[in-house]
Amino acid sequence: MIYEFKIAMTHGDKGFLSDFEDRLRWIKDKGYNVFSRVECDEEANIDHVSLVLKGKKDDGTFRQEDIVHIFKHQMSEALAEHIVNDWQTRLLWKEINRNCRSLSPADKEKVFLKANSFLKKCNDNESLSMLINFGRKNRMAHRLFEHINCHNNLVVEGFVNFCIKEYNREIRFAVELAREELRNEQEYNDFVNLLRHFVDTQVPKLFEINLMMYDTGLFYLWDGEGVEIEENYLNYYFEDMCLDEISLDDVLISILITIAPRRIVLHRIGELPASESVEMIKKVFNEKISVCDGCERCRRMEAEKSGHK
Known part of the structure:
Protein backbone atom coordinates (compact mmCIF):
# COMPACT_ATOMS: atom_id res chain seq x y z
CA MET A 1 0.00 0.00 0.00
CA ILE A 2 1.29 3.45 -0.97
CA TYR A 3 -0.50 6.72 -0.23
CA GLU A 4 0.95 10.06 -1.29
CA PHE A 5 -0.22 13.62 -0.71
CA LYS A 6 1.43 16.72 -2.17
CA ILE A 7 1.59 20.14 -0.53
CA ALA A 8 2.83 23.43 -1.98
CA MET A 9 3.95 25.76 0.80
CA THR A 10 6.13 28.81 1.32
CA HIS A 11 9.84 28.03 1.09
CA GLY A 12 11.46 27.57 4.48
CA ASP A 13 8.36 26.57 6.49
CA LYS A 14 10.08 23.58 8.09
CA GLY A 15 8.09 23.56 11.33
CA PHE A 16 5.21 21.71 9.70
CA LEU A 17 7.33 18.70 8.68
CA SER A 18 8.91 18.20 12.10
CA ASP A 19 5.51 18.49 13.81
CA PHE A 20 3.95 16.08 11.31
CA GLU A 21 6.69 13.49 11.81
CA ASP A 22 6.27 13.69 15.59
CA ARG A 23 2.57 12.94 15.21
CA LEU A 24 3.24 9.78 13.17
CA ARG A 25 5.32 7.83 15.67
CA TRP A 26 2.41 5.50 16.37
CA ILE A 27 2.03 4.64 12.68
CA LYS A 28 5.79 4.06 12.36
CA ASP A 29 5.67 1.77 15.40
CA LYS A 30 3.08 -0.30 13.53
CA GLY A 31 5.67 -1.01 10.85
CA TYR A 32 4.63 1.61 8.30
CA ASN A 33 7.19 3.74 6.53
CA VAL A 34 6.53 7.49 6.45
CA PHE A 35 8.81 9.91 4.64
CA SER A 36 8.75 13.22 2.81
CA ARG A 37 10.34 14.59 -0.34
CA VAL A 38 10.90 18.32 -0.78
CA GLU A 39 11.52 20.02 -4.12
CA CYS A 40 12.37 23.70 -3.82
CA ASP A 41 11.34 26.26 -6.42
CA GLU A 42 13.50 29.17 -5.27
CA GLU A 43 12.31 31.48 -8.02
CA ALA A 44 8.69 31.12 -6.87
CA ASN A 45 9.74 30.80 -3.20
CA ILE A 46 7.73 27.58 -2.99
CA ASP A 47 8.51 24.16 -1.54
CA HIS A 48 6.70 21.22 -3.13
CA VAL A 49 6.38 18.65 -0.36
CA SER A 50 5.35 15.05 -0.98
CA LEU A 51 4.20 13.11 2.08
CA VAL A 52 4.35 9.38 1.51
CA LEU A 53 2.91 6.50 3.51
CA LYS A 54 4.06 2.96 2.68
CA GLY A 55 2.91 -0.12 4.49
CA LYS A 56 2.21 -3.78 4.73
CA LYS A 57 -1.07 -5.57 4.31
CA ASP A 58 -3.81 -5.53 6.92
CA ASP A 59 -2.51 -6.86 10.23
CA GLY A 60 -5.89 -8.04 11.47
CA THR A 61 -6.33 -5.09 13.83
CA PHE A 62 -6.20 -2.06 11.55
CA ARG A 63 -7.20 -2.02 7.92
CA GLN A 64 -5.14 -0.04 5.42
CA GLU A 65 -8.06 2.39 5.13
CA ASP A 66 -7.83 3.00 8.89
CA ILE A 67 -4.12 3.78 8.72
CA VAL A 68 -4.63 6.14 5.77
CA HIS A 69 -7.48 7.82 7.66
CA ILE A 70 -5.22 8.36 10.69
CA PHE A 71 -2.45 9.62 8.39
CA LYS A 72 -4.82 12.18 6.83
CA HIS A 73 -6.14 13.22 10.22
CA GLN A 74 -2.65 13.85 11.61
CA MET A 75 -1.76 15.74 8.43
CA SER A 76 -4.78 18.03 8.86
CA GLU A 77 -3.91 18.62 12.55
CA ALA A 78 -0.29 19.49 11.70
CA LEU A 79 -1.37 21.80 8.87
CA ALA A 80 -3.86 23.60 11.14
CA GLU A 81 -1.08 24.09 13.69
CA HIS A 82 1.19 25.37 10.92
CA ILE A 83 -1.38 27.88 9.64
CA VAL A 84 -2.10 29.29 13.11
CA ASN A 85 1.58 29.47 14.12
CA ASP A 86 3.21 30.49 10.84
CA TRP A 87 0.50 32.22 8.84
CA GLN A 88 -1.25 34.31 11.47
CA THR A 89 1.50 36.96 11.47
CA ARG A 90 1.44 37.17 7.65
CA LEU A 91 -2.35 37.44 7.52
CA LEU A 92 -2.42 40.15 10.19
CA TRP A 93 0.18 42.22 8.36
CA LYS A 94 -1.61 41.70 5.06
CA GLU A 95 -4.83 43.03 6.60
CA ILE A 96 -3.03 45.92 8.32
CA ASN A 97 -1.24 47.01 5.14
CA ARG A 98 -4.51 46.82 3.22
CA ASN A 99 -6.80 48.65 5.64
CA CYS A 100 -4.49 50.77 7.82
CA ARG A 101 -2.54 52.55 5.10
CA SER A 102 -2.86 55.96 6.74
CA LEU A 103 -1.11 54.81 9.92
CA SER A 104 2.58 55.36 10.56
CA PRO A 105 4.90 52.32 10.70
CA ALA A 106 5.04 52.65 14.51
CA ASP A 107 1.24 52.68 14.79
CA LYS A 108 0.94 49.72 12.41
CA GLU A 109 3.27 47.79 14.70
CA LYS A 110 1.04 48.68 17.67
CA VAL A 111 -2.04 47.48 15.78
CA PHE A 112 -0.27 44.21 14.95
CA LEU A 113 0.74 43.57 18.56
CA LYS A 114 -2.77 44.29 19.82
CA ALA A 115 -4.49 42.19 17.13
CA ASN A 116 -2.11 39.28 17.69
CA SER A 117 -2.77 39.48 21.42
CA PHE A 118 -6.56 39.53 20.84
CA LEU A 119 -6.33 36.32 18.79
CA LYS A 120 -4.11 34.53 21.29
CA LYS A 121 -5.87 35.75 24.42
CA CYS A 122 -9.45 36.40 23.38
CA ASN A 123 -10.84 36.27 26.92
CA ASP A 124 -9.60 37.34 30.36
CA ASN A 125 -10.41 33.85 31.59
CA GLU A 126 -7.32 31.85 30.61
CA SER A 127 -9.17 28.53 30.41
CA LEU A 128 -11.92 30.00 28.21
CA SER A 129 -9.31 31.67 26.01
CA MET A 130 -7.53 28.33 25.53
CA LEU A 131 -10.86 26.69 24.70
CA ILE A 132 -11.67 29.34 22.07
CA ASN A 133 -8.24 28.95 20.47
CA PHE A 134 -8.61 25.16 20.48
CA GLY A 135 -12.01 25.50 18.81
CA ARG A 136 -10.55 27.77 16.12
CA LYS A 137 -7.75 25.30 15.38
CA ASN A 138 -10.15 22.34 15.48
CA ARG A 139 -12.51 23.94 12.92
CA MET A 140 -9.55 24.60 10.65
CA ALA A 141 -8.29 21.01 11.00
CA HIS A 142 -11.78 19.73 10.15
CA ARG A 143 -11.89 21.88 7.01
CA LEU A 144 -8.42 20.66 6.03
CA PHE A 145 -9.42 17.04 6.55
CA GLU A 146 -12.42 17.53 4.24
CA HIS A 147 -10.08 18.88 1.55
CA ILE A 148 -7.48 16.13 2.02
CA ASN A 149 -10.18 13.47 1.81
CA CYS A 150 -11.30 14.74 -1.60
CA HIS A 151 -7.97 15.74 -3.17
CA ASN A 152 -4.42 14.50 -3.47
CA ASN A 153 -2.75 17.91 -3.23
CA LEU A 154 -3.02 21.21 -1.37
CA VAL A 155 -1.69 24.72 -2.00
CA VAL A 156 -1.45 26.16 1.50
CA GLU A 157 -1.62 29.82 0.47
CA GLY A 158 -4.69 29.21 -1.69
CA PHE A 159 -6.37 27.27 1.09
CA VAL A 160 -5.65 30.06 3.59
CA ASN A 161 -6.94 32.78 1.29
CA PHE A 162 -10.08 31.10 -0.01
CA CYS A 163 -11.12 28.10 2.08
CA ILE A 164 -11.12 29.28 5.70
CA LYS A 165 -13.30 32.37 5.48
CA GLU A 166 -14.25 32.24 9.16
CA TYR A 167 -10.60 32.47 10.22
CA ASN A 168 -10.01 35.36 7.83
CA ARG A 169 -13.04 37.12 9.33
CA GLU A 170 -11.46 36.69 12.76
CA ILE A 171 -8.23 38.21 11.43
CA ARG A 172 -10.13 41.23 10.04
CA PHE A 173 -12.11 41.66 13.25
CA ALA A 174 -8.94 41.50 15.38
CA VAL A 175 -7.31 44.22 13.26
CA GLU A 176 -10.43 46.40 13.39
CA LEU A 177 -10.62 45.97 17.15
CA ALA A 178 -6.92 46.76 17.56
CA ARG A 179 -7.18 49.86 15.38
CA GLU A 180 -10.20 51.09 17.35
CA GLU A 181 -8.37 50.54 20.64
CA LEU A 182 -5.33 52.42 19.33
CA ARG A 183 -7.58 55.28 18.21
CA ASN A 184 -9.22 55.41 21.64
CA GLU A 185 -5.82 55.42 23.35
CA GLN A 186 -4.63 58.27 21.13
CA GLU A 187 -7.80 60.27 21.82
CA TYR A 188 -7.37 59.62 25.55
CA ASN A 189 -3.73 60.78 25.42
CA ASP A 190 -4.73 63.90 23.47
CA PHE A 191 -7.37 64.61 26.12
CA VAL A 192 -4.81 64.15 28.92
CA ASN A 193 -2.37 66.50 27.16
CA LEU A 194 -5.13 69.09 26.77
CA LEU A 195 -5.94 68.87 30.49
CA ARG A 196 -2.25 69.12 31.38
CA HIS A 197 -1.92 72.25 29.25
CA PHE A 198 -5.02 73.73 30.91
CA VAL A 199 -3.71 72.97 34.41
CA ASP A 200 -0.25 74.36 33.61
CA THR A 201 -1.60 77.64 32.23
CA GLN A 202 -4.28 78.24 34.87
CA VAL A 203 -3.70 80.44 37.90
CA PRO A 204 -4.02 78.00 40.83
CA LYS A 205 -6.95 78.64 43.17
CA LEU A 206 -5.02 76.80 45.87
CA PHE A 207 -1.32 76.05 45.88
Whole structure:
Protein backbone atom coordinates (compact mmCIF):
# COMPACT_ATOMS: atom_id res chain seq x y z
CA MET A 1 0.00 0.00 0.00
CA ILE A 2 1.29 3.45 -0.97
CA TYR A 3 -0.50 6.72 -0.23
CA GLU A 4 0.95 10.06 -1.29
CA PHE A 5 -0.22 13.62 -0.71
CA LYS A 6 1.43 16.72 -2.17
CA ILE A 7 1.59 20.14 -0.53
CA ALA A 8 2.83 23.43 -1.98
CA MET A 9 3.95 25.76 0.80
CA THR A 10 6.13 28.81 1.32
CA HIS A 11 9.84 28.03 1.09
CA GLY A 12 11.46 27.57 4.48
CA ASP A 13 8.36 26.57 6.49
CA LYS A 14 10.08 23.58 8.09
CA GLY A 15 8.09 23.56 11.33
CA PHE A 16 5.21 21.71 9.70
CA LEU A 17 7.33 18.70 8.68
CA SER A 18 8.91 18.20 12.10
CA ASP A 19 5.51 18.49 13.81
CA PHE A 20 3.95 16.08 11.31
CA GLU A 21 6.69 13.49 11.81
CA ASP A 22 6.27 13.69 15.59
CA ARG A 23 2.57 12.94 15.21
CA LEU A 24 3.24 9.78 13.17
CA ARG A 25 5.32 7.83 15.67
CA TRP A 26 2.41 5.50 16.37
CA ILE A 27 2.03 4.64 12.68
CA LYS A 28 5.79 4.06 12.36
CA ASP A 29 5.67 1.77 15.40
CA LYS A 30 3.08 -0.30 13.53
CA GLY A 31 5.67 -1.01 10.85
CA TYR A 32 4.63 1.61 8.30
CA ASN A 33 7.19 3.74 6.53
CA VAL A 34 6.53 7.49 6.45
CA PHE A 35 8.81 9.91 4.64
CA SER A 36 8.75 13.22 2.81
CA ARG A 37 10.34 14.59 -0.34
CA VAL A 38 10.90 18.32 -0.78
CA GLU A 39 11.52 20.02 -4.12
CA CYS A 40 12.37 23.70 -3.82
CA ASP A 41 11.34 26.26 -6.42
CA GLU A 42 13.50 29.17 -5.27
CA GLU A 43 12.31 31.48 -8.02
CA ALA A 44 8.69 31.12 -6.87
CA ASN A 45 9.74 30.80 -3.20
CA ILE A 46 7.73 27.58 -2.99
CA ASP A 47 8.51 24.16 -1.54
CA HIS A 48 6.70 21.22 -3.13
CA VAL A 49 6.38 18.65 -0.36
CA SER A 50 5.35 15.05 -0.98
CA LEU A 51 4.20 13.11 2.08
CA VAL A 52 4.35 9.38 1.51
CA LEU A 53 2.91 6.50 3.51
CA LYS A 54 4.06 2.96 2.68
CA GLY A 55 2.91 -0.12 4.49
CA LYS A 56 2.21 -3.78 4.73
CA LYS A 57 -1.07 -5.57 4.31
CA ASP A 58 -3.81 -5.53 6.92
CA ASP A 59 -2.51 -6.86 10.23
CA GLY A 60 -5.89 -8.04 11.47
CA THR A 61 -6.33 -5.09 13.83
CA PHE A 62 -6.20 -2.06 11.55
CA ARG A 63 -7.20 -2.02 7.92
CA GLN A 64 -5.14 -0.04 5.42
CA GLU A 65 -8.06 2.39 5.13
CA ASP A 66 -7.83 3.00 8.89
CA ILE A 67 -4.12 3.78 8.72
CA VAL A 68 -4.63 6.14 5.77
CA HIS A 69 -7.48 7.82 7.66
CA ILE A 70 -5.22 8.36 10.69
CA PHE A 71 -2.45 9.62 8.39
CA LYS A 72 -4.82 12.18 6.83
CA HIS A 73 -6.14 13.22 10.22
CA GLN A 74 -2.65 13.85 11.61
CA MET A 75 -1.76 15.74 8.43
CA SER A 76 -4.78 18.03 8.86
CA GLU A 77 -3.91 18.62 12.55
CA ALA A 78 -0.29 19.49 11.70
CA LEU A 79 -1.37 21.80 8.87
CA ALA A 80 -3.86 23.60 11.14
CA GLU A 81 -1.08 24.09 13.69
CA HIS A 82 1.19 25.37 10.92
CA ILE A 83 -1.38 27.88 9.64
CA VAL A 84 -2.10 29.29 13.11
CA ASN A 85 1.58 29.47 14.12
CA ASP A 86 3.21 30.49 10.84
CA TRP A 87 0.50 32.22 8.84
CA GLN A 88 -1.25 34.31 11.47
CA THR A 89 1.50 36.96 11.47
CA ARG A 90 1.44 37.17 7.65
CA LEU A 91 -2.35 37.44 7.52
CA LEU A 92 -2.42 40.15 10.19
CA TRP A 93 0.18 42.22 8.36
CA LYS A 94 -1.61 41.70 5.06
CA GLU A 95 -4.83 43.03 6.60
CA ILE A 96 -3.03 45.92 8.32
CA ASN A 97 -1.24 47.01 5.14
CA ARG A 98 -4.51 46.82 3.22
CA ASN A 99 -6.80 48.65 5.64
CA CYS A 100 -4.49 50.77 7.82
CA ARG A 101 -2.54 52.55 5.10
CA SER A 102 -2.86 55.96 6.74
CA LEU A 103 -1.11 54.81 9.92
CA SER A 104 2.58 55.36 10.56
CA PRO A 105 4.90 52.32 10.70
CA ALA A 106 5.04 52.65 14.51
CA ASP A 107 1.24 52.68 14.79
CA LYS A 108 0.94 49.72 12.41
CA GLU A 109 3.27 47.79 14.70
CA LYS A 110 1.04 48.68 17.67
CA VAL A 111 -2.04 47.48 15.78
CA PHE A 112 -0.27 44.21 14.95
CA LEU A 113 0.74 43.57 18.56
CA LYS A 114 -2.77 44.29 19.82
CA ALA A 115 -4.49 42.19 17.13
CA ASN A 116 -2.11 39.28 17.69
CA SER A 117 -2.77 39.48 21.42
CA PHE A 118 -6.56 39.53 20.84
CA LEU A 119 -6.33 36.32 18.79
CA LYS A 120 -4.11 34.53 21.29
CA LYS A 121 -5.87 35.75 24.42
CA CYS A 122 -9.45 36.40 23.38
CA ASN A 123 -10.84 36.27 26.92
CA ASP A 124 -9.60 37.34 30.36
CA ASN A 125 -10.41 33.85 31.59
CA GLU A 126 -7.32 31.85 30.61
CA SER A 127 -9.17 28.53 30.41
CA LEU A 128 -11.92 30.00 28.21
CA SER A 129 -9.31 31.67 26.01
CA MET A 130 -7.53 28.33 25.53
CA LEU A 131 -10.86 26.69 24.70
CA ILE A 132 -11.67 29.34 22.07
CA ASN A 133 -8.24 28.95 20.47
CA PHE A 134 -8.61 25.16 20.48
CA GLY A 135 -12.01 25.50 18.81
CA ARG A 136 -10.55 27.77 16.12
CA LYS A 137 -7.75 25.30 15.38
CA ASN A 138 -10.15 22.34 15.48
CA ARG A 139 -12.51 23.94 12.92
CA MET A 140 -9.55 24.60 10.65
CA ALA A 141 -8.29 21.01 11.00
CA HIS A 142 -11.78 19.73 10.15
CA ARG A 143 -11.89 21.88 7.01
CA LEU A 144 -8.42 20.66 6.03
CA PHE A 145 -9.42 17.04 6.55
CA GLU A 146 -12.42 17.53 4.24
CA HIS A 147 -10.08 18.88 1.55
CA ILE A 148 -7.48 16.13 2.02
CA ASN A 149 -10.18 13.47 1.81
CA CYS A 150 -11.30 14.74 -1.60
CA HIS A 151 -7.97 15.74 -3.17
CA ASN A 152 -4.42 14.50 -3.47
CA ASN A 153 -2.75 17.91 -3.23
CA LEU A 154 -3.02 21.21 -1.37
CA VAL A 155 -1.69 24.72 -2.00
CA VAL A 156 -1.45 26.16 1.50
CA GLU A 157 -1.62 29.82 0.47
CA GLY A 158 -4.69 29.21 -1.69
CA PHE A 159 -6.37 27.27 1.09
CA VAL A 160 -5.65 30.06 3.59
CA ASN A 161 -6.94 32.78 1.29
CA PHE A 162 -10.08 31.10 -0.01
CA CYS A 163 -11.12 28.10 2.08
CA ILE A 164 -11.12 29.28 5.70
CA LYS A 165 -13.30 32.37 5.48
CA GLU A 166 -14.25 32.24 9.16
CA TYR A 167 -10.60 32.47 10.22
CA ASN A 168 -10.01 35.36 7.83
CA ARG A 169 -13.04 37.12 9.33
CA GLU A 170 -11.46 36.69 12.76
CA ILE A 171 -8.23 38.21 11.43
CA ARG A 172 -10.13 41.23 10.04
CA PHE A 173 -12.11 41.66 13.25
CA ALA A 174 -8.94 41.50 15.38
CA VAL A 175 -7.31 44.22 13.26
CA GLU A 176 -10.43 46.40 13.39
CA LEU A 177 -10.62 45.97 17.15
CA ALA A 178 -6.92 46.76 17.56
CA ARG A 179 -7.18 49.86 15.38
CA GLU A 180 -10.20 51.09 17.35
CA GLU A 181 -8.37 50.54 20.64
CA LEU A 182 -5.33 52.42 19.33
CA ARG A 183 -7.58 55.28 18.21
CA ASN A 184 -9.22 55.41 21.64
CA GLU A 185 -5.82 55.42 23.35
CA GLN A 186 -4.63 58.27 21.13
CA GLU A 187 -7.80 60.27 21.82
CA TYR A 188 -7.37 59.62 25.55
CA ASN A 189 -3.73 60.78 25.42
CA ASP A 190 -4.73 63.90 23.47
CA PHE A 191 -7.37 64.61 26.12
CA VAL A 192 -4.81 64.15 28.92
CA ASN A 193 -2.37 66.50 27.16
CA LEU A 194 -5.13 69.09 26.77
CA LEU A 195 -5.94 68.87 30.49
CA ARG A 196 -2.25 69.12 31.38
CA HIS A 197 -1.92 72.25 29.25
CA PHE A 198 -5.02 73.73 30.91
CA VAL A 199 -3.71 72.97 34.41
CA ASP A 200 -0.25 74.36 33.61
CA THR A 201 -1.60 77.64 32.23
CA GLN A 202 -4.28 78.24 34.87
CA VAL A 203 -3.70 80.44 37.90
CA PRO A 204 -4.02 78.00 40.83
CA LYS A 205 -6.95 78.64 43.17
CA LEU A 206 -5.02 76.80 45.87
CA PHE A 207 -1.32 76.05 45.88
CA GLU A 208 -1.65 72.69 47.62
CA ILE A 209 -4.36 70.04 47.70
CA ASN A 210 -4.30 67.00 49.96
CA LEU A 211 -6.25 64.02 48.67
CA MET A 212 -7.24 60.83 50.43
CA MET A 213 -9.04 58.16 48.39
CA TYR A 214 -10.85 55.01 49.41
CA ASP A 215 -11.48 51.93 47.31
CA THR A 216 -15.23 52.66 47.69
CA GLY A 217 -14.83 55.75 45.50
CA LEU A 218 -15.15 58.21 48.37
CA PHE A 219 -12.50 60.89 48.75
CA TYR A 220 -11.49 63.68 51.10
CA LEU A 221 -9.85 66.94 50.09
CA TRP A 222 -8.18 69.56 52.25
CA ASP A 223 -5.82 72.46 51.61
CA GLY A 224 -2.32 73.07 52.91
CA GLU A 225 -3.75 74.47 56.13
CA GLY A 226 -5.77 71.35 56.81
CA VAL A 227 -9.14 72.92 55.91
CA GLU A 228 -11.56 70.58 54.12
CA ILE A 229 -12.62 72.07 50.82
CA GLU A 230 -14.76 69.61 48.91
CA GLU A 231 -18.13 71.05 49.98
CA ASN A 232 -17.36 74.32 48.20
CA TYR A 233 -17.04 72.43 44.92
CA LEU A 234 -19.32 69.41 45.32
CA ASN A 235 -22.44 71.60 45.41
CA TYR A 236 -21.81 72.52 41.77
CA TYR A 237 -22.07 68.84 40.76
CA PHE A 238 -24.71 67.81 43.30
CA GLU A 239 -27.69 67.78 40.92
CA ASP A 240 -25.85 65.74 38.26
CA MET A 241 -24.71 63.27 40.92
CA CYS A 242 -28.30 62.80 42.10
CA LEU A 243 -29.34 61.99 38.53
CA ASP A 244 -26.43 59.55 38.14
CA GLU A 245 -25.15 61.62 35.23
CA ILE A 246 -21.69 62.03 36.74
CA SER A 247 -19.60 59.73 38.91
CA LEU A 248 -17.53 60.54 41.98
CA ASP A 249 -14.39 59.88 39.93
CA ASP A 250 -15.46 62.50 37.38
CA VAL A 251 -16.29 64.96 40.16
CA LEU A 252 -12.86 64.50 41.75
CA ILE A 253 -11.00 65.05 38.49
CA SER A 254 -13.14 68.10 37.65
CA ILE A 255 -12.49 69.63 41.08
CA LEU A 256 -8.73 69.15 40.82
CA ILE A 257 -8.60 70.61 37.31
CA THR A 258 -10.75 73.58 38.38
CA ILE A 259 -8.46 74.30 41.35
CA ALA A 260 -5.33 73.59 39.25
CA PRO A 261 -3.04 73.16 42.28
CA ARG A 262 0.71 73.29 41.94
CA ARG A 263 1.06 70.43 44.40
CA ILE A 264 -1.09 67.38 45.18
CA VAL A 265 -0.29 65.21 48.17
CA LEU A 266 -1.77 61.72 47.94
CA HIS A 267 -2.65 60.20 51.29
CA ARG A 268 -3.52 56.55 51.42
CA ILE A 269 -4.82 53.87 53.71
CA GLY A 270 -3.15 50.78 52.34
CA GLU A 271 -2.70 50.71 48.57
CA LEU A 272 -4.17 53.36 46.29
CA PRO A 273 -7.34 52.10 44.57
CA ALA A 274 -6.73 50.89 41.02
CA SER A 275 -9.20 53.20 39.28
CA GLU A 276 -9.33 55.30 36.12
CA SER A 277 -9.47 58.47 38.22
CA VAL A 278 -6.16 57.64 39.95
CA GLU A 279 -4.48 56.99 36.58
CA MET A 280 -5.94 60.17 35.11
CA ILE A 281 -4.76 62.25 38.08
CA LYS A 282 -1.26 60.79 37.81
CA LYS A 283 -1.06 61.54 34.09
CA VAL A 284 -2.51 65.07 34.24
CA PHE A 285 -0.61 66.29 37.31
CA ASN A 286 2.42 64.00 36.98
CA GLU A 287 5.39 65.77 38.64
CA LYS A 288 3.04 67.84 40.82
CA ILE A 289 2.11 64.71 42.79
CA SER A 290 3.84 63.52 45.93
CA VAL A 291 2.84 60.66 48.21
CA CYS A 292 2.46 61.07 51.96
CA ASP A 293 4.61 58.58 53.83
CA GLY A 294 2.38 58.61 56.93
CA CYS A 295 1.10 61.81 58.57
CA GLU A 296 -1.06 62.24 61.68
CA ARG A 297 -4.27 62.39 59.64
CA CYS A 298 -3.37 59.16 57.81
CA ARG A 299 -2.73 57.41 61.11
CA ARG A 300 -6.00 58.71 62.56
CA MET A 301 -8.06 57.59 59.58
CA GLU A 302 -6.30 54.23 59.57
CA ALA A 303 -7.25 53.82 63.22
CA GLU A 304 -10.87 54.81 62.46
CA LYS A 305 -11.00 52.31 59.62
CA SER A 306 -9.63 49.55 61.87
CA GLY A 307 -12.16 50.45 64.55
CA HIS A 308 -15.08 49.95 62.14
CA LYS A 309 -14.03 46.40 61.21
